[in-house]
Amino acid sequence: MKPRIYIDTSVVGGYFDEEFSEPTKKLFERLENKEIIFVISDLLELELIGAPQNVRELLYNYSADKFERINLTEDAIQLADTYITEKVIGKTSLEDCRHIALATINKVDVLASWNFKHIVNLDRIKGYNSVNYRFGYPMIEIRSSKDLVNYGD
Numbered sequence: 001m002k003p004r005i006y007i008d009t010s011v012v013g014g015y016f017d018e019e020f021s022e023p024t025k026k027l028f029e030r031l032e033n034k035e036i037i038f039v040i041s042d043l044l045e046l047e048l049i050g051a052p053q054n055v056r057e058l059l060y061n062y063s064a065d066k067f068e069r070i071n072l073t074e075d076a077i078q079l080a081d082t083y084i085t086e087k088v089i090g091k092t093s094l095e096d097c098r099h100i101a102l103a104t105i106n107k108v109d110v111l112a113s114w115n116f117k118h119i120v121n122l123d124r125i126k127g128y129n130s131v132n133y134r135f136g137y138p139m140i141e142i143r144s145s146k147d148l149v150n151y152g153d
Contacts, residue, residue, distance in 0.1 A: 003110065004068060006039040006103035008096075009047040010114035011145055013055050020114050026149035027112065031066050035150075039068045041102050043095065076101040082135060088127030093118045100128050103140055110141040112148055120144050 005027075014020035015028065030036045040059070048056050059067070080097035083089055089097060096118040103111040113119040120142055129139045 002034070003036045004039050004108045005036050005148060006041075006099070006106070006108040006111045007044070008099045008111070008113045008115065008119065009044055009051070010119075011112050012044070012048065012058055013051065014114045014145060015058055016052075016054055017114075020145065023144070023146040023149050024114075027145045028062075030149065031062065034066075036148075037068055038066060039070060039103070039106060039108050041069070041099070042071045043098055043102065047095070070102060070106050072098060072102060073105070076105050079104065079131075079135070079137065082131055083128060086127070086131050088131060089118055089124060100140060100142070104128075104132055104137050107138055108140075110143055110148065112143060112145050114144060116144075 010020075011024060011027070014024040017024075027036075031038055048059075076098060079101035080094060083097040083100065084091055084094065096115060099113070100111065100119065111119070118124060125140075125142050128142075131137075132139055
C-alpha cells in the first residue's frame with residue numbers, strides 16, 4: 001500500500017521557495033511516480049485561495065487520482081481546540097492545529113510540513129501526541145518534506 005502523506009500549505013508553497021524547492025520537488029516526483037498519495041483537505045484548498053497564482057495552481061498539474069481529499073469535521077475541530085486548551089500551542093495557531101487534527105483523525109502515515117515553529121517541532125509533536133494518546137487518537141508522525149524523499153543508495 002502506498003504511503004498516505006498529508007500535506008499542508010507550506011509544502012505546496014515550498015515547491016516555489018528557493019530554500020525548500022529541491023526536497024519538495026523530489027517529494028512531488030514520488031507523487032508523479034505513484035509511490036505515494038497526497039492527502040489534501042478542504043482547509044488546504046481554502047488557504048491556497050490567497051496564495052500567488054503559481055502556488056494556487058500547482059496541484060492542478062496532477063491528476064485527481066494522486067490525491068485523497070478529506071474534509072474538516074466537527075471531530076477535527078474539537079481535537080484542534082483540545083491542542084490549544086491543553087496548551088500545546090497558542091490560539092493563533094488554530095489552522096495549524098486543524099491540519100494536525102485532520103491528519104490524526106484520518107490516520108495518515110505522515111504529515112509533511114515546512115512549518116518548523118508550530119508543526120515540525122519536537123516539543124510540539126510530543127504535545128500533539130500526548131493529547132492524541134490521552135483522548136484515544138492515534139499518534140501522528142510529522143516530518144519535513146526533506147525526510148520523505150528518496151535519496152538513492
